[in-house]
Amino acid sequence: MSAxxxxxxxxxxxxxxxxxxxxxxxxxCLIIGESAIFTIFVxxxxxxxxxxxxGPTPAQVLDLPIFNTVCLLSSxxxxxxxxxxxxxxxxxxxxxxxxxxxSLGIVFLIGTAIEWHKLIYLDGLTIHTNLFGTTFYSLVxxxxxxxxxxxxxxxLVLIFTLTGHLTARHSERVQVLALYWHFVDAVxxxxxxxxxxxxx
Amino acid sequence: MADQxxxxxxxxxPAGPFAGSSGVVDVTPAQHEERTTLLEWLSGWVVTVDHKxxxxxxxxxxxxxLLVGGAExxxxxxxxxxxxxxxxxxxxxNEMFTMHGTTMVxxxxxxxxxxxxxxxxxxxxxxxxxxxxxxxxxxxxxSAFGGLLxxxxxxxxxxxxxxxxxxxxxWWAYAPLTARAFSPGHAxxxxxxALIVMGFxxxxxxxxxxxxxxxxxxxxxxxxxxxxxxxxxxxxxxxxLVTITPLTAAQIMLIIDRYLxxxxxxxxxxxxxVVWMHFFWIFGHPEVYVLVLPTFGIxxxxxxxxxxxxxxxxxxxxxxxxxxxxxxxxxxxxxxFTIGMTSVGNSFFVxxxxxxxxxxxxxxxxxxxxxxxxxxxxxxxxxxVLAFVFQFLIAGxxxxxxxxxxWDWQLHNSYFVIxxxxxxxxGAIVFNIFAAFYYWYPKVTGRxxxxxxxxxxxxxxxxxxxxxFDTMHFLGFMGMPRSIYTYEPDRGWNxxxxxxxxGGFIQGIAVLIFAWNLVRSYxxxxxxxNDPWDAWTLEWAVPSPxxxxxxxxxxxxHSRRPLWDLKxxxxxxxxxx
Numbered sequence: 001m002s003a004x005x006x007x008x009x010x011x012x013x014x015x016x017x018x019x020x021x022x023x024x025x026x027x028x029c030l031i032i033g034e035s036a037i038f039t040i041f042v043x044x045x046x047x048x049x050x051x052x053x054x055g056p057t058p059a060q061v062l063d064l065p066i067f068n069t070v071c072l073l074s075s076x077x078x079x080x081x082x083x084x085x086x087x088x089x090x091x092x093x094x095x096x097x098x099x100x101x102x103s104l105g106i107v108f109l110i111g112t113a114i115e116w117h118k119l120i121y122l123d124g125l126t127i128h129t130n131l132f133g134t135t136f137y138s139l140v141x142x143x144x145x146x147x148x149x150x151x152x153x154x155x156l157v158l159i160f161t162l163t164g165h166l167t168a169r170h171s172e173r174v175q176v177l178a179l180y181w182h183f184v185d186a187v188x189x190x191x192x193x194x195x196x197x198x199x200x
Numbered sequence: 201m202a203d204q205x206x207x208x209x210x211x212x213x214p215a216g217p218f219a220g221s222s223g224v225v226d227v228t229p230a231q232h233e234e235r236t237t238l239l240e241w242l243s244g245w246v247v248t249v250d251h252k253x254x255x256x257x258x259x260x261x262x263x264x265x266l267l268v269g270g271a272e273x274x275x276x277x278x279x280x281x282x283x284x285x286x287x288x289x290x291x292x293x294n295e296m297f298t299m300h301g302t303t304m305v306x307x308x309x310x311x312x313x314x315x316x317x318x319x320x321x322x323x324x325x326x327x328x329x330x331x332x333x334x335x336x337x338x339x340x341x342x343s344a345f346g347g348l349l350x351x352x353x354x355x356x357x358x359x360x361x362x363x364x365x366x367x368x369x370x371w372w373a374y375a376p377l378t379a380r381a382f383s384p385g386h387a388x389x390x391x392x393x394a395l396i397v398m399g400f401x402x403x404x405x406x407x408x409x410x411x412x413x414x415x416x417x418x419x420x421x422x423x424x425x426x427x428x429x430x431x432x433x434x435x436x437x438x439x440x441l442v443t444i445t446p447l448t449a450a451q452i453m454l455i456i457d458r459y460l461x462x463x464x465x466x467x468x469x470x471x472x473x474v475v476w477m478h479f480f481w482i483f484g485h486p487e488v489y490v491l492v493l494p495t496f497g498i499x500x501x502x503x504x505x506x507x508x509x510x511x512x513x514x515x516x517x518x519x520x521x522x523x524x525x526x527x528x529x530x531x532x533x534x535x536x537f538t539i540g541m542t543s544v545g546n547s548f549f550v551x552x553x554x555x556x557x558x559x560x561x562x563x564x565x566x567x568x569x570x571x572x573x574x575x576x577x578x579x580x581x582x583x584x585v586l587a588f589v590f591q592f593l594i595a596g597x598x599x600x601x602x603x604x605x606x607w608d609w610q611l612h613n614s615y616f617v618i619x620x621x622x623x624x625x626x627g628a629i630v631f632n633i634f635a636a637f638y639y640w641y642p643k644v645t646g647r648x649x650x651x652x653x654x655x656x657x658x659x660x661x662x663x664x665x666x667x668x669f670d671t672m673h674f675l676g677f678m679g680m681p682r683s684i685y686t687y688e689p690d691r692g693w694n695x696x697x698x699x700x701x702x703g704g705f706i707q708g709i710a711v712l713i714f715a716w717n718l719v720r721s722y723x724x725x726x727x728x729x730n731d732p733w734d735a736w737t738l739e740w741a742v743p744s745p746x747x748x749x750x751x752x753x754x755x756x757x758h759s760r761r762p763l764w765d766l767k768x769x770x771x772x773x774x775x776x777x
Binding site: 022036 | 331332403406407408410411412414415416417419420441442443444445446448449450452453456457460461462463464469470471472475479482
């Protein structure tokens with residue numbers, strides 16, 4: 001009764017049929033969409049460099065967040081190591097690397113909080129002080145929001161791992177989530193370059 | 201051929217002539233209600249993750265807002281029918297054209313795409329559902345609540361700061377009009393927040409659609425065998441990913457400006473109003489292609505089936521669609537010729553805009569080549585699509601005219617521009633949406649739409665359309681600017697405006713006939729059977745309406761027209777492709 005199409009002798013045989021993983025496709029699409037959002041904020045930042053009518057200026061108040069950057073970028077390596085661990089079924093090592101990734105992300109957020117505290121209370125730079133403040137807090141804040149969302153999702157995975165609900169079978173899903181984390185790290189490279197190097 | 205049916209692979213009983221009574225699976229709401237309480241029936245629709253039900257929800261939502269946005273257009277036309285009219289106050293007029301534009305683009309345009317896409321794409325590519333059914337439901341409800349948020353501004357925005365009741369900054373909302381100082385009420389906030397919420401819904405739908413078309417195809421459904429409608433939904437969704445997100449970003453900036461005292465678009469603090477224009481049109485122009493590309497898919501399906509020929513130049517059609525999507529990303533500043541760009545900037549956007557004409561005319565050429573020598577059947581879907589091909593050509597030609605910067609300097613923000621883009625939005629998009637309704641209504645409900653009413657609908661709408669929008673071109677030449685709530689009697693615009701308004705009413709009557717047809721045919725229409733049009737894509741292989749699981753056994757295809765292969769085993773398509 002296989003009707004579509006009727007398999008006559010002349011009907012060509014369909015070759016092996018593989019399709020891309022829907023999770024990866026969807027995550028890549030999300031990353032493309034998110035990149036467009038970040039592009040708009042980066043363009044706004046670059047366009048408004050040096051157009052503030054009042055101080056403080058980036059050169060006066062911004063310090064290079066080297067430690068922060070090292071933490072966030074190395075979290076990409078640790079999450080890759082945990083991806084490898086789950087691929088080989090080493091769940092303990094997976095959980096350890098995953099927890100380390102989260103800690104690095106949290107250290108990054110704390111670093112941002114310290115930086116913002118200094119900027120707001122010592123330098124008097126808020127989002128409505130001048131154009132620099134508006135574009136700085138919105139761009140860095142947008143990225144920090146993504147780190148927070150990423151950490152929330154990572155912590156769900158950690159909870160499921162510790163309660164034993166997550167096994168090596170879920171390797172594919174974990175890797176899809178890791179793609180998002182790599183994206184958040186890659187965006188930081190752009191934000192860092194634009195805000196702390198080009199814009200200073 | 202109307203009653204000929206094709207057995208669903210692996211279905212327990214062969215689908216009878218009338219699938220509704222064949223006992224396969226029937227989930228029409230009317231029958232559902234008999235078995236369950238009203239509350240259960242309602243909650244079944246609210247919590248559903250079935251792509252077909254969500255598609256119906258999307259489409260009903262579109263229809264409701266089509267009537268609402270249409271009513272706003274009628275109000276505008278009553279006000280402008282004669283000079284010095286007091287039907288609407290100036291403030292209400294601003295709200296009407298803002299809400300008309302926002303409603304038609306976001307609540308009708310974006311919703312119909314994902315309505316038809318949701319329902320048809322999984323069926324066309326032989327899948328049982330979308331890639332992420334729950335994300336699908338989430339996206340719909342986000343979009344739906346975004347629309348309600350927008351319309352809540354009519355009551356919620358009122359009185360808080362003593363300002364107007366609805367957004368009145370027009371749908372492009374240029375800065376600095378949107379600043380706190382000039383729009384102090386909450387109406388603009390409702391507008392911005394509603395678009396952010398709908399934006400998330402749209403992003404989710406687009407991601408889902410891409411994942412579905414790439415990862416859920418049945419065996420043998422290679423990319424180059426996908427029906428053109430599925431292809432166009434893929435291209436549109438890809439375009440949506442990179443166009444709706446800049447809008448979301450710009451709206452976030454606007455909210456930061458309005459609530460946190462930011463300065464993105466605040467010229468007094470060094471910000472720039474032109475930056476908003478760029479960000480808005482980076483979204484706004486590709487958005488037009490987001491709306492029109494799926495209707496190219498509809499036209500391609502209908503033209504094939506109703507001229508009894510396979511589409512002419514399938515690979516060229518696919519390439520042209522992808523080409524249009526890419527070119528459309530680089531043309532946005534042709535909305536901004538009058539702001540005073542450099543001559544290099546002007547020239548770039550003149551040329552890139554003209555470039556759009558190449559892939560689009562390729563499509564028109566291929567549609568005509570498909571019609572050429574075909575046995576054309578003039579059923580309502582075909583009538584609407586034929587009118588579309590003609591009107592789309594005219595709209596493209598006025599587009600080429602407006603792409604010439606000096607010409608645009610003269611006619612910018614005149615009724616000529618209104619006429620041009622309504623020729624696309626109504627003459628192309630709405631005509632094709634109507635075609636899609638007539639074409640796929642039998643599949644969704646199991647009953648045919650009435651042909652006589654359909655022909656009344658078509659001819660009245662066609663006459664009304666041309667009365668309204670052909671005339672608007674001349675008003676534009678005579679210098680009538682857009683967005684004015686009235687005009688002096690001695691301008692020489694009186695008669696033409698009256699004609700435009702009469703045309704608007706005729707279109708309104710046509711749409712009411714259509715709405716009546718939808719309701720009446722649901723209960724009394726002729727039973728359709730699986731394949732009333734003798735069509736060739738997979739959705740016509742399943743019963744009408746399709747069972748919840750779509751295909752009992754995953755289909756396997758060998759060519760672009762799997763049902764042709766099935767009906768003509770002696771001469772299948774795969775021998776030639």
